[in-house]
Amino acid sequence: MSVWTIAITSLFIMTAKSDIYAQQGEKDVIFNKWHLDGYVVDGKKYTPSNKEKEDYIVFREDMTLVSKSEGKEEEGTYLLNTNGAYVLMIDENGEKIKAYIISISKQFLILEYDINEMKDIEVHYNRAI
Amino acid sequence: MKEIISILFAISSCTFCFSQTTIDLKTVPFEIKNENFYISKVFDDRQENYLGVIEGNKLHFENGTDTTIKKFMDTTLPKTNDRIPITIRINNLKIEQAQTSIEERTARVYIELSFYTESGEELYKVVHYEDQAFPLSDLTEINETHEQRVRAALEYCLWSFIDHQTSNTPNNLIENRNADKANYTLEESNPQTYVPLGKWFNMLTFTKMTDRYNEGWNVAYTGFLDSENDLIIPFTLAYGQSRGKLDLVRERGYSSVNAYALGFGFNGFIKIIPSLYVDLGLNAPIGMEVLRDLAGKRSTNFLIGLGAHQGVKIILWKDFGIVIGAGLFQRWQTSKIEKRNFGFELELGINF
Numbered sequence: 001m002s003v004w005t006i007a008i009t010s011l012f013i014m015t016a017k018s019d020i021y022a023q024q025g026e027k028d029v030i031f032n033k034w035h036l037d038g039y040v041v042d043g044k045k046y047t048p049s050n051k052e053k054e055d056y057i058v059f060r061e062d063m064t065l066v067s068k069s070e071g072k073e074e075e076g077t078y079l080l081n082t083n084g085a086y087v088l089m090i091d092e093n094g095e096k097i098k099a100y101i102i103s104i105s106k107q108f109l110i111l112e113y114d115i116n117e118m119k120d121i122e123v124h125y126n127r128a129i
Numbered sequence: 130m131k132e133i134i135s136i137l138f139a140i141s142s143c144t145f146c147f148s149q150t151t152i153d154l155k156t157v158p159f160e161i162k163n164e165n166f167y168i169s170k171v172f173d174d175r176q177e178n179y180l181g182v183i184e185g186n187k188l189h190f191e192n193g194t195d196t197t198i199k200k201f202m203d204t205t206l207p208k209t210n211d212r213i214p215i216t217i218r219i220n221n222l223k224i225e226q227a228q229t230s231i232e233e234r235t236a237r238v239y240i241e242l243s244f245y246t247e248s249g250e251e252l253y254k255v256v257h258y259e260d261q262a263f264p265l266s267d268l269t270e271i272n273e274t275h276e277q278r279v280r281a282a283l284e285y286c287l288w289s290f291i292d293h294q295t296s297n298t299p300n301n302l303i304e305n306r307n308a309d310k311a312n313y314t315l316e317e318s319n320p321q322t323y324v325p326l327g328k329w330f331n332m333l334t335f336t337k338m339t340d341r342y343n344e345g346w347n348v349a350y351t352g353f354l355d356s357e358n359d360l361i362i363p364f365t366l367a368y369g370q371s372r373g374k375l376d377l378v379r380e381r382g383y384s385s386v387n388a389y390a391l392g393f394g395f396n397g398f399i400k401i402i403p404s405l406y407v408d409l410g411l412n413a414p415i416g417m418e419v420l421r422d423l424a425g426k427r428s429t430n431f432l433i434g435l436g437a438h439q440g441v442k443i444i445l446w447k448d449f450g451i452v453i454g455a456g457l458f459q460r461w462q463t464s465k466i467e468k469r470n471f472g473f474e475l476e477l478g479i480n481f
Contacts, residue, residue, distance in 0.1 A: 079292075081281050081288075082159035082284060083277065083283070083284045084281025084285070085281075114262075
């Protein structure tokens with residue numbers, strides 16, 4: 001198998017994978033407490049800063065959420081858009097943040113926030129033990 | 130001969146028509162628990178029968194907009210005997226894409242849906258933009274994902290309707306989830322009205338500047354996203370040269386002075402009427418001044434400064450055309466000839 005064949009096959013698998021979440025509709029998997037594990041930029045992983053080490057998001061079944069970001073806890077609500085493969089988080093002030101779900105499993109969640117400063121940064125979470 | 134002319138006429142008529150592109154809405158059911166309604170009818174109230182025009186192609190659903198959306202709704206909320214029938218009217222549904230920054234293209238779906246009881250009572254209207262940003266060159270992926278954004282917009286509308294009914298109607302028609310938790314709104318109290326996705330302008334311009342001490346010119350590339358109401362912040366890259374006027378240069382003890390500068394700046398455009406903009410700018414030219422004294426000895430001087438300009442700009446045609454501008458400028462810089470200066474500028478260029 002030539003190098004080019006491997007590259008094209010990998011690209012096809014990567015492209016197809018982005019639809020897997022929406023097709024399976026595994027909505028219940030997100031109901032969990034997700035701890036911030038780190039960031040991945042251009043394939044390189046970065047651990048959270050000291051301020052972020054305790055960060056987490058809890059998605060509840062009643063569509064409310066609790067999050068901790070740099071030590072500050074906030075409550076809000078969320079909408080899970082299966083077709084758009086994103087979660088829209090709304091804080092108490094009504095401000096919305098959209099995060100595309102890159103992948104989700106029982107153990108891991110990868111989000112890409114639709115914010116200019118976070119473009120092309122994968123935010124990795126793992127499930128609380 | 131007549132047949133040939135008729136054929137040529139038919140062919141050229143066809144080239145001016147839009148070609149059609151069919152969008153196939155995939156079936157991706159999403160879970161809505163404990164719902165006691167279903168969508169019984171969908172009506173398309175729009176005047177146009179297409180979804181948008183992208184690069185000369187009219188987009189439409191193969192089986193019609195109302196039938197396609199009804200099928201989408203049936204997949205997630207199938208009819209059962211114990212469910213209440215709800216009617217949807219499609220007030221607006223548009224697919225767009227445009228360059229929205231120097232390195233980004235935005236694809237967008239705009240949707241307006243109204244929900245009614247079977248007797249015709251309006252329950253809720255939702256207005257929503259579903260947008261997604263892509264790198265500038267990603268046209269293929271944009272075209273392939275229009276249908277996903279339509280599905281995402283439809284799902285958003287359903288969730289918005291469900292949450293609105295839960296939070297705002299005491300004797301709500303649709304009983305749902307835990308009403309205590311519904312303390313947020315997905316939509317603002319005043320629904321958004323449709324604003325077209327802005328058009329990106331590229332301009333190449335030549336500017337002639339004259340003031341008391343210098344004559345100069347400047348070439349620039351400017352790119353900006355048009356907006357009817359907001360202050361437009363364009364991206365500008367410019368290069369210019371100016372030459373000191375001979376009599377004044379000699380007064381300062383030089384036979385010639387030439388300045389070469391790169392300009393990095395912030396401009397603001399304010400659209401007054403279509404094609405007419407007020408242009409306000411601040412820039413920081415950085416470059417070099419090359420001086421030759423009366424004995425012919427050459428020296429250089431690092432040039433840094435601050436400049437401002439105010440003017441008007443006329444961009445005659447949207448897609449490709451002429452740009453004409455005029456304005457005033459003020460400048461302070463570390464010049465050996467004159468540190469403070471003001472003058473006039475005339476601009477001519479093209480947009481594409």
